[in-house]
Amino acid sequence: MAPNLVHLVFLLLALITPLILFLLGRSRGSHRLPPGPRPLPVIGNLHQLNTLVPHRKLLSLSRIYGPIMQLRLGLVPTVVVSSPRAAESFLKTHDVAFSSRPRLEVLEVLPYRDRSTVFSPVNGYWRQMRRFCVTNLVNKDWGMLRRETFRNVMERIADAVAAKGGVGATVDVSEVLRGGFEDMACRMVFGCWGEREGVDIGTIVHEYLMIAAKMNTSDYLPFLRPFDVLGLAKRAKKINETFDQVIESIIRQHDQNNLAEQEEGDFIRSLLTLLGQAVPGSNSRQARVIDRESIKAVLLDMILGSFESTWAVVEWAMSELMRNPRVMECLQGELQTIVGMSRMVEESDLRYLDYLEMVVKETFRLYPPGPLLVPHEAAEDTVVEGGYFIQKGTRVFINVWAIGRDHEVWKENPEEFYPERFIGSRVDVKGCNFELIPFGAGRRICPGMNVGLTSIKLALAQFVHCFDWKLPTGMSPADLDMTEEQCDYEIAYADHSSTLGILARDEPSLETTNGSMATLNTVFSGTSFCGCDQQGLLLNSLVRTDRIIGLTEQIQS
Numbered sequence: 001m002a003p004n005l006v007h008l009v010f011l012l013l014a015l016i017t018p019l020i021l022f023l024l025g026r027s028r029g030s031h032r033l034p035p036g037p038r039p040l041p042v043i044g045n046l047h048q049l050n051t052l053v054p055h056r057k058l059l060s061l062s063r064i065y066g067p068i069m070q071l072r073l074g075l076v077p078t079v080v081v082s083s084p085r086a087a088e089s090f091l092k093t094h095d096v097a098f099s100s101r102p103r104l105e106v107l108e109v110l111p112y113r114d115r116s117t118v119f120s121p122v123n124g125y126w127r128q129m130r131r132f133c134v135t136n137l138v139n140k141d142w143g144m145l146r147r148e149t150f151r152n153v154m155e156r157i158a159d160a161v162a163a164k165g166g167v168g169a170t171v172d173v174s175e176v177l178r179g180g181f182e183d184m185a186c187r188m189v190f191g192c193w194g195e196r197e198g199v200d201i202g203t204i205v206h207e208y209l210m211i212a213a214k215m216n217t218s219d220y221l222p223f224l225r226p227f228d229v230l231g232l233a234k235r236a237k238k239i240n241e242t243f244d245q246v247i248e249s250i251i252r253q254h255d256q257n258n259l260a261e262q263e264e265g266d267f268i269r270s271l272l273t274l275l276g277q278a279v280p281g282s283n284s285r286q287a288r289v290i291d292r293e294s295i296k297a298v299l300l301d302m303i304l305g306s307f308e309s310t311w312a313v314v315e316w317a318m319s320e321l322m323r324n325p326r327v328m329e330c331l332q333g334e335l336q337t338i339v340g341m342s343r344m345v346e347e348s349d350l351r352y353l354d355y356l357e358m359v360v361k362e363t364f365r366l367y368p369p370g371p372l373l374v375p376h377e378a379a380e381d382t383v384v385e386g387g388y389f390i391q392k393g394t395r396v397f398i399n400v401w402a403i404g405r406d407h408e409v410w411k412e413n414p415e416e417f418y419p420e421r422f423i424g425s426r427v428d429v430k431g432c433n434f435e436l437i438p439f440g441a442g443r444r445i446c447p448g449m450n451v452g453l454t455s456i457k458l459a460l461a462q463f464v465h466c467f468d469w470k471l472p473t474g475m476s477p478a479d480l481d482m483t484e485e486q487c488d489y490e491i492a493y494a495d496h497s498s499t500l501g502i503l504a505r506d507e508p509s510l511e512t513t514n515g516s517m518a519t520l521n522t523v524f525s526g527t528s529f530c531g532c533d534q535q536g537l538l539l540n541s542l543v544r545t546d547r548i549i550g551l552t553e554q555i556q557s
């Protein structure tokens with residue numbers, strides 16, 4: 001299109017959009033819309049969310065307009081839900097109406113876009129693939145893999161400490177945690193380690209999540225799509241080409257029945273048995289055949305869901321434990337009493353560790369990895385709690401981050417990390433108590449919840465059981481920066497003409513302005529997909545001589 005024509009189209013759209021929206025608004029007749037801030041012409045309330053941490057801004061707006069608040073983001077009517085009661089209305093009472101997902105622009109460039117279980121509408125295909133993943137991946141017994149993974153992680157820490165001169169050496173906890181969770185996820189989903197064809201799968205996952213987390217203007221102002229203003233469609237295409245090459249090579253290896261590459265309960269091999277099967281599509285008359293693209297889409301969903309969210313929770317928990325020595329002491333005390341100091345924590349111990357359970361819940365309350373969940377969309381016109389009318393096609397954000405800080409629910413110092421608030425409480429994270437829904441609730445609830453929870457508890461327990469930790473010299477708990485910031489950096493490709501061969505991601509510096517080492521707590525939480533991340537937790541490890549015999553010897557040798 002010639003530039004003049006483009007400008008003309010843009011101008012026309014800018015002029016007629018408010019009129020269309022006005023007429024649409026009128027046609028809703030007597031329906032009562034939720035309150036919300038007044039939108040500007042064309043951009044609506046987009047300017048108010050021009051922030052790296054939209055869940056914070058949305059919380060402050062909801063304190064003015066209420067727990068069900070209507071915004072207009074560009075041309076998209078959007079509702080933000082910020083209380084347990086309102087969340088229950090959307091995710092339980094009207095679960096069917098709000099289980100759909102919006103079609104995001106970055107997905108349009110992906111060949112597997114309509115086969116993803118995360119972004120598929122609720123239909124026969126979604127149901128079947130989700131059930132398949134739960135049976136063949138999530139519900140498998142991964143106990144041995146977790147045991148091996150976290151033993152390796154503890155040994156890696158001990159090795160790193162020994163290499164740096166022994167007890168008291170500084171360890172990059174983020175790095176070790178990320179590596180452990182990445183390897184475990186790759187072995188579960190792909191049956192191989194995290195490095196493939198010279199490409200680190202973790203870097204691919206991170207890039208996907210970064211792209212999805214960005215607030216993409218084209219999603220809200222569709223007439224900007226041809227311009228790819230933020231370059232996200234280009235980035236998505238590029239990372240997808242890389243993923244495609246990596247995943248093709250992994251699938252080929254499983255296809256060829258190369259047993260050396262395979263682990264017990266091989267998920268890819270089970271997926272391949274589905275090839276060619278017909279499953280119901282969006283309605284009972286429409287069948288869909290499972291093809292190679294469906295298999296790649298499911299593998300991508302599973303690997304994206306698997307590890308960033310999990311290790312981020314352990315990092316947040318470790319940061320809070322460093323800030324709260326009393327809580328650390330209680331947790332170590334519980335481990336010492338229940339597990340003792342002559343062996344490592346085992347999965348079978350977890351059910352007896354009540355204080356650990358409370359520490360994990362408290363971490364989820366304050367730092368849900370998906371502060372706004374994955375966006376939902378209204379599949380039909382619905383009247384919700386409070387008599388508010390929600391129009392079909394409205395995007396729905398459930399502000400879990402705000403719900404975790406709701407003064408009405410968490411009456412005693414909601415901002416404080418205080419695991420004891422759960423003593424005698426039946427609230428848990430499994431989707432029945434709407435005051436704490438880090439995994440969502442209803443039919444879109446995270447299918448990986450149980451596997452994620454067990455890994456988090458085991459990793460955290462072993463971290464604090466095997467080692468004593470202290471902040472690097474010169475740093476006090478008050479220096480720990482617990483605010484989130486968006487961490488975006490482009491990955492470097494080895495060769496611009498080829499998609500394979502990612503060099504590295506350009507990590508943000510770990511030095512703070514005053515020169516001391518500090519945490520860079522990072523959240524990436526655009527309004528499309530949200531994930532929480534935290535980077536660069538550096539701690540000094542101190543292994544007490546009465547702790548875990550093997551590790552102590554390893555460090556001292």
Ligand code: HEM
Pocket residue numbers: 117118119130138301302305306307309310313369370373374375438439440441443444445446447448449451452453456
């Ligand atoms: C701490 C760990 C985890 C957290 C906090 C978490 C959180 C979430 C959240 C908030 C959602 C969106 C729910 C909604 O839209 O209402 C979700 C969806 C999903 N998660 Fe997880 N997740 C975790 C671990 C996992 C794991 C380990 C897997 C895979 C093995 C996984 C796979 C998925 C999938 C496939 C979906 C999409 C479900 C659908 O749309 O039907 N997640 N997760």
